Amino acid sequence: xxxxxxxxxxxxxxxxxxxxxxxxxxxxxxxxxxxxxxxxxxxxxxxxxxxxxxxxxxxxxxxxxxxxxxxxxxxxxxxxxxxxxxxxxxxxxxxxxxxxxxxxxxxxxxxxxxxxxxxxxxxxxxxxxxxxxxxxxxxxxxxxxxxxxxxxxxxxxxxxxxxxxxxxxxxxxxxxxxxxxxxxxxxxxxxxxxxxxxxxxxxxxxxxxxxxxxxxxxxxxxxxxxxxxxxxxxxxxxxxxxxxxxxxxxxxxxxxxxxxxxxxxxxxxxxxxxxxxxxxxxxxxxxxxxxxxx
Amino acid sequence: xxxxxxxxxxxxxxxxxxxxxxxxxxxxxxxxxxxxxxxxxxxxxxxxxxxxxxxxxxxxxxxxxxxxxxxxxxxxxxxxxxxxxxxxxxxxxxxxxxxxxxxxxxxxxxxxxxxxxxxxxxxxxxxxxxxxxxxxxxxxxxxxxxxxxxxxxxxxxxxxxxxxxxxxxxxxxxxxxxxxxxxxxxxxxxxxxxxxxxxxxxxxxxxxxxxxxxxxxxxxxxxxxxxxxxxxxxxxxxxxxxxxxxxxxxxxxxxxxxxxxxxxxxxxxxxxxxxxxxxxxxxxxxxxxxxxxxxxxxxxxxxxxxxxxxxxxxxxxxxxxxxxxxxxxxxxxxxxxxxxxxxxxxxxxxxxxxxxxxxxxxxxxxxxxxxxxxxxxxxxxxxxxxxxxxxxxxxxxxxxxxxxxxxxxxxxxxxxxxxxxxxxxxxxxxxxxxxxxxxxxxxxxxxxxxxxxxx
Numbered sequence: 001x002x003x004x005x006x007x008x009x010x011x012x013x014x015x016x017x018x019x020x021x022x023x024x025x026x027x028x029x030x031x032x033x034x035x036x037x038x039x040x041x042x043x044x045x046x047x048x049x050x051x052x053x054x055x056x057x058x059x060x061x062x063x064x065x066x067x068x069x070x071x072x073x074x075x076x077x078x079x080x081x082x083x084x085x086x087x088x089x090x091x092x093x094x095x096x097x098x099x100x101x102x103x104x105x106x107x108x109x110x111x112x113x114x115x116x117x118x119x120x121x122x123x124x125x126x127x128x129x130x131x132x133x134x135x136x137x138x139x140x141x142x143x144x145x146x147x148x149x150x151x152x153x154x155x156x157x158x159x160x161x162x163x164x165x166x167x168x169x170x171x172x173x174x175x176x177x178x179x180x181x182x183x184x185x186x187x188x189x190x191x192x193x194x195x196x197x198x199x200x201x202x203x204x205x206x207x208x209x210x211x212x213x214x215x216x217x218x219x220x221x222x223x224x225x226x227x228x229x230x231x232x233x234x235x236x237x238x239x240x241x242x243x244x245x246x247x248x249x250x251x252x253x254x255x256x257x258x259x260x261x262x263x264x265x266x267x268x269x270x271x272x273x274x275x276x277x278x279x280x281x282x283x284x285x286x287x288x289x290x291x292x293x294x
Numbered sequence: 295x296x297x298x299x300x301x302x303x304x305x306x307x308x309x310x311x312x313x314x315x316x317x318x319x320x321x322x323x324x325x326x327x328x329x330x331x332x333x334x335x336x337x338x339x340x341x342x343x344x345x346x347x348x349x350x351x352x353x354x355x356x357x358x359x360x361x362x363x364x365x366x367x368x369x370x371x372x373x374x375x376x377x378x379x380x381x382x383x384x385x386x387x388x389x390x391x392x393x394x395x396x397x398x399x400x401x402x403x404x405x406x407x408x409x410x411x412x413x414x415x416x417x418x419x420x421x422x423x424x425x426x427x428x429x430x431x432x433x434x435x436x437x438x439x440x441x442x443x444x445x446x447x448x449x450x451x452x453x454x455x456x457x458x459x460x461x462x463x464x465x466x467x468x469x470x471x472x473x474x475x476x477x478x479x480x481x482x483x484x485x486x487x488x489x490x491x492x493x494x495x496x497x498x499x500x501x502x503x504x505x506x507x508x509x510x511x512x513x514x515x516x517x518x519x520x521x522x523x524x525x526x527x528x529x530x531x532x533x534x535x536x537x538x539x540x541x542x543x544x545x546x547x548x549x550x551x552x553x554x555x556x557x558x559x560x561x562x563x564x565x566x567x568x569x570x571x572x573x574x575x576x577x578x579x580x581x582x583x584x585x586x587x588x589x590x591x592x593x594x595x596x597x598x599x600x601x602x603x604x605x606x607x608x609x610x611x612x613x614x615x616x617x618x619x620x621x622x623x624x625x626x627x628x629x630x631x632x633x634x635x636x637x638x639x640x641x642x643x644x645x646x647x648x649x650x651x652x653x654x655x656x657x658x659x660x661x662x663x664x665x666x667x668x669x670x671x672x673x674x675x676x677x678x679x680x681x682x683x684x685x686x687x688x689x690x691x692x693x694x695x696x697x698x699x700x701x702x703x704x705x706x707x708x709x710x711x712x713x714x715x716x717x718x719x720x721x722x723x724x725x726x727x728x729x730x731x732x733x734x735x736x737x738x739x740x741x742x743x744x745x746x747x748x749x
Contacts, residue, residue: 047706048412049433135571136509137586151508156517156570158721242518246721261404262520263706264429266412 035277042270049264059271069272071247072255073279075162079251080230082166087226088219091174095181096207111182115175122172126239129168130155133240158248161241165249168236173229177222184218185211220291224284231280252276358391361641364410364417365394365626366402375663379655383648390641392419403521411435416633418642421470421626424458424703425521430629431461432705437632437639438464442647450653455669457748458703459627467627468650471659471666474594474621474694475526476607478579478686483510483588484606491608492589493619495558498611502567505588511569513562514587516576517720519713525624525701526576526591527716528749530555532699533620534613538712539702543746545736547715548729554613556716556725563720593624594690597665602684609693623698625666667695702749711735 042059044052063069094114101107117125132138133154141151154164192210201209212219234253237243243250243258252272260269367376373396380392395417397406403426410416411433422430430436443465448456451469459467477498479491487505492498502512516523531538536551546552562568569587574580579596581587582605591610592600609619628650630642649655653672660668661680665687668674674681681691704712715732719725740746 047429047433048408049429049435130571130573133571134573136511136569145508153570242520244519244717244721245517246717248721257404258710261408263710264408265706 038270039274041267042274044267046267047264048266052267055267059268060275062268063271063275068247068250068255069252072250072252073276075247075249076231076233076251076253079162079166079233080227082163083169083230083233084223084226086166086170087174087177088222090170091177091222092181092219094174094178095185096211098178098182099185111179114178117171118173118176120172122168122235123239125172126168126236129164129171129236130240133164155241156245158245161245161248165233165236165240168240169230169233173226177226180218180222181215184215188214216291220288223291224287227284227287228280231276231283358389359637359641361390361392361419361638361645362417363392363394363419363645364402364407365396365421366399368396368398369664371663372396375659379649383645386648387644390644392645411631411633414633416631418631418634418638419628419646420631421628422467423521423624423626424701425525425624425709427458427467427627427629428703428705431459431466435631435633436466437630437642438466439468439630439643439646440465442643442651443468447651450670450672452669452671454700458700459629467629468646469669470626470628470650470656471664472623472625472669472698473666474623474690474698475529475591476593476609476621476690476694477589477611478582478592478596478600479589479606479608480582480585480587481604481606491606492611493608494611494615495613498589499562499565499567501589502562503565506567510585511587512567512589514569514572514576514581514590515559515562516591517563517568517570517572518575519717521709522575522577523716524704524709524712525622527555527559527712528699528702529610529620529622530558530613532622532749533610533617533697535617537749539747539749543748544740545733547712547736548726548733553725553729556719556729559716560719560725594665594667594694597684597686597690600686602686605686607686607689607694609689609697619693619697621694621698622701623667624701667691699749702747704747705743705745707739707743708736708745708747711739 041052043054043056045055045059046052098107098110098114101110120128132140135141135151135153135156138154140154145151152160155161188211192214193206196206196210232253233251234257237249237251237254238257241249243254253276256269256273256276259265259272363380365376367373376394376396380394384391403423407420407422407426408429411430416435455469456465456467459465459469477491483505484491484501489501489504490497492501498513504512506512516526528538531551534551534554536549536555537546538552540546563570569581572581572586576591577593577595579590579592579600582590582592583600597607610621612619628646630639630646632639634642653670653676656668656670657673657676660666660673661677665680667681667690668677680687682688711732714735715728718728718731722728723731
């Protein structure tokens with residue numbers, strides 16, 4: 001009997017190992033080895049064509065004086081603020097709205113409708129929105145002029161381009177986050193609301209006093225994952241603005257791309273990639289501390 | 295729920311690290327690119343052709359030396375041409391077997407070629423434009439081609455043909471084609487507004503103002519940062535008699551001519567009469583042919599794509615009635631990698647000699663496959679009929695070709711400085727300040743690197 005139990009346990013362990021192994025292996029190949037490799041390359045002057053020449057931390061010293069890098073961090077920060085706050089508010093609002101719909105079918109239709117943009121690739125979405133934002137023939141401008149308003153430059157304007165780029169990211173992702181919020185909302189026991197209702201709490205009070213505190217874990221998850229995603233924005237910038245106009249949308253990852261693949265400065269690009277990861281980790285830790293997540 | 299969230303949080307944190315992967319992963323993937331099967335290549339927007347000469351030849355393939363040829367010729371006519379001749383070459387001998395991979399331009403010059411060299415997966419034969427050629431020549435990854443460039447072949451090329459592909463007296467590349475830039479316009483739109491095609495900067499500004507409407511911009515030039523913007527900017531400096539670099543190769547970016555050219559572009563954009571968001575590269579003539587603009591800077595490659603009854607071509611407008619116009623000549627050069635073994639290098643040389651030194655192949659490529667010029671007298675002579683086939687072709691052949699200077703071959707860092715200068719002038723500061731800033735950066739860069747440039 002004891003032997004059987006032992007054999008069962010071993011089988012269970014083996015099954016677990018087999019199930020985890022592929023992911024670990026893929027993570028090793030596509031995440032951890034490249035991270036170590038990127039850290040290594042960041043210490044070299046390397047244009048991908050010649051042999052690497054070791055420069056120690058001088059790439060990092062150069063980075064500290066690089067105004068384009070600093071500017072790109074600032075733009076990434078601006079993008080993060082727009083993106084994270086918009087996604088949080090919109091996906092939560094959409095989840096509350098969908099949750100309040102009476103009737104399973106109607107709720108399903110609405111959920112699918114909001115989730116649908118998430119099935120579109122960012123490149124396709126960016127191309128589509130670039131047409132919509134066209135300063136001359138875009139539908140958004142057509143609507144504005146129909147309504148008697150002034151034509152806007154959108155992607156051609158330094159003040160509007162970053163928001164336009166963020167809109168694409170938000171449009172693609174907020175449906176996905178809505179689903180996560182929705183599952184959290186469904187976990188909140190209905191009794192709490194009934195008790196609050198009896199005590200005379202209105203809808204707003206119920207939301208802020210019951211719903212929000214009970215979905216705090218999910219909120220933090222959404223805030224952190226969207227923040228991480230916002231620091232990695234690239235596709236929309238590449239397709240819609242190429243970092244312009246001027247440097248208005250030159251986010252850090254796009255700057256890294258330019259350094260590596262347009263200027264062939266792979267060593268320095270790795271330096272900035274490594275630094276960006278560290279910055280992002282730091283921001284995430286601070287965020288976790290501030291939100292007091294245990 | 296909380297534990298799920300916590301687990302996901304851990305995943306989120308590990309996501310932080312992925313930014314650092316950008317380079318590593320990209321390089322790893324690019325390294326795999328060479329071995330991607332043809333089906334996958336097509337999905338990725340590329341086309342790989344393994345032109346084989348029948349089953350017998352395929353059987354022999356195992357004994358042949360494989361030669362890999364990469365380029366950016368992705369138009370249907372270009373791929374058909376390459377398929378035809380690569381197959382013919384493979385059938386003509388049984389020592390080498392060539393496969394080619396045509397990669398879309400933007401991917402080719404950025405993520406594809408450099409990463410292939412970085413991961414020791416370089417193609418045996420590849421092509422470079424002046425925008426990227428310096429990186430490859432300076433790195434010493436190319437094989438000299440002096441042994442296949444016989445005196446007879448050399449004498450067929452123009453004097454300046456090898457300027458961009460020569461290092462220490464050795465020729466490393468075969469200039470393939472020459473693309474020129476001029477001003478295209480919509481004949482009907484100009485006629486409707488009673489506007490003559492502009493021949494000076496002032497006329498260009500006036501014409502753009504008259505032609506501009508809510509839905510159709512008066513004039514389109516490249517506003518997005520990049521190689522193409524620099525490429526089309528150079529002639530506006532040259533047409534005033536100026537240069538971006540002095541005779542001894544040092545920065546001359548805050549010269550009067552550069553500032554004037556920047557100011558012209560700034561004035562045009564600020565006027566509100568130009569296309570602020572073309573939505574795609576201005577090298578695409580469809581901006582004009584779709585009716586999105588009345589005038590557009592574009593190149594000789596569009597001669598066969600823009601109906602000459604509807605669209606006309608004039609040289610780029612001159613700075614003033616007293617000065618002439620200018621144009622820029624870009625184009626691709628065939629290079630051979632020295633990273634392969636001797637057999638591969640010999641095979642690559644044999645193939646490019648057969649393929650790209652043959653006058654008939656080059657003629658067909660520059661006239662029937664695409665419309666471009668060539669720095670070979672015999673090719674220009676052979677294509678006379680095509681080069682005079684319609685009004686637009688005649689304008690390029692008789693008025694633009696003579697005013698064209700070769701594109702400046704800049705290093706990556708130098709190109710970035712020029713690009714930033716143009717963007718700064720257009721969006722961030724006045725033209726003089728942008729030029730001064732760029733001059734300072736370029737001098738510093740040249741001092742640190744010892745790099746010198748011509749043009």
